[in-house]
Amino acid sequence: NVTIVTHSSGYIHCLYENATIDKSAYQYFVKRLKSYLSAGLDLAMFANFLRCNQNYQKYFQLCRDCHGHPQFLKAEVLFHYEHGSNFRIADATHEKLLAEVSDEDFVSYELPGRIRCDRLDEFLRKKKPDVRKPQGRAALKQVLDSVVPDARRLVDKLADFVHTEPRLPAAKKNYVTGKPIRISVEQTREEIIDYLQNLRQSNTTADLAFYAYRDMASCDWLPFVRAAVERNPVSLELTKSMPIDEA
Template sequence: MDIRRHFGLEKYTADTIPYWKTETVEAMDAFRYKPGHENQGAGECVSLSTLYAAALYILCGISLDDIFLVATPLHSQNFVDVNEGILTNNRRLVTKTMWFNGTELSTKARRALENEQVTIVAHHTGWVHTVYPEASIDHAAYTRMQAKLRAFLKTPVTSEILFNFLRQSPERQKCFQIEHTIHGKRRWLPAERAYAFEDSCSFKVSDSTRSKLLAEMEEDDFFAEPMPNRIPLNKFDEFFKQGQIDLNKEEDRQRLAREVDCYHANACEIIKELHAFCQLEPRWPDAHKPRQFSRNPELGLKPGMTREEIIATLESIRDTHPVADLAFHAYRDLSRVDPRPYLKAAIERSPVCIAESRPMDVPMAVACLREMANESIYDSTRVAQPDEVWNARRGDGLEKAVTLAAIIHERHPEEVFTIQAAGDTATLSFADKEYSFPTHKNLNLTLHWPLD
């Protein structure tokens, strides 16, 4: 599978691809205002994985010590170290059993780790990244996670696992047939027909409900004689009872290969694909070069803490813990942080509002912003980025002033400008013109571009 082509990124052939912005919970929820979203929120995988981590900690009481974010260039998931382990995958939780069931859902969950290098593993103690020689994650936590994830991604081969493998490999199904007795007579069915029928019932080829699935199928689907050059799947129920197969051993691979020799495919190819299905070794960020591990101080966040306690704890260590300090910038409460990083991001990284306003002249862009609902998607003194304003079609006056600044600056990058919020008015001063909007953020600040 060409996973880059799947995501429309085939033109990026190197290890660097465009960064997809991480949405906050509020921005994800605000997608319900965007035309075509039918009053539903939305979010990219990196945002959903972060939301999962927060929900697992806050709602489920799972320690942050057991939650790891695992990101590849094209996907972000969480590995949760509980029981056998759980992988989050966008809107689904994937257990180890689900990982190996061969369904479309599990195939989608598998594709990032199967096709891409893990670029970052993040944890409450820090991170390890494929680019940087230093790593701040606790080394013991990282090695524990590696061992647990390896165990999650590995299973012994059994008849059920073989049948699950065939479920996700339609091209291999044509090598097999299933024997079934109908009214006392032996009949044979192409395996691909049985797997296709799974979509119309709750029974499976791979487990004890197989006979019920076959009983629901039309008798005309079956053949009166065994089909030539097809292997009967039924024989593997007994084959695996004769002894466990270890696909890491050549002798066992050869023994299984003799049973799956097929006219349509080389047995070694099938065994190789089955081995890959049963055992995946992630391409870790530090696979090619050792890292210098230097752990950050403890954040001190424990399960059961209230929102106020979490904020107070992070506030108390901002001066000594860079992650705690950056958390407030991500929170975008301009009463708690230097607003200049916010403005820099707004002016330099707001492609949506710039692209969609390009057909408009400045007066039309101003009118468009004024027509938007005068309400922020954020509470209190937190502020939205311009693209969030544009996507949600709403914003506080200060946010609209910043959005307008991003739009005009892209057209006149040499011009200086000032944004001032005072009382109930936010004003953009750009090229001897002023654009004012009503604000309810109760912020008093003055921002200059270029930044001071």
């Protein structure tokens, strides 16, 4: 949940109808944030999902070539080896991890009731299903259906795993144009303070910065007094016997 987004041009808040942020800048931010919170689905990402959802590991198996003959390994066994290893499943160190597995844990036949990860990898690389969309979820579900009970639930959880939908302030606001804040890294601290002081009348963010800094020489005391009374009942108890001027 994002309550407020600030920018040099202004801000946008989830509760207030007016927004001073540049609309195009906010739209760009939303686009970039959503992109950042999404990951492509490949075998490495699927392995990350299985690592966090161990109850699904029992439906998968790994296959390796051993002198021209296939060997198979339960996924949960390989995850167990990974836990105490410097190597990881489905990344550049995958083969080194397999080399650490005892030969006794491999079998020469394909394990029934389990999906082969090499075939899953081939499907993900060729079809590139987007699990954020119904078509992508349906395609992946079809691959898993024959083995995984309630494959729809797995796919839905996987979609949530690879993509986080941020709850941002609604873009439909009354955008009020204000003077943007332009601060240079070459300015001194005193120059920046003077600049913001001169900007306070035309930029709410600049004005509130002095309240956040508790610059009582240039701020109205009333909000602070009200906060002390309403948020800290102890102050009422300690000052109830004092005259107003003294309190």
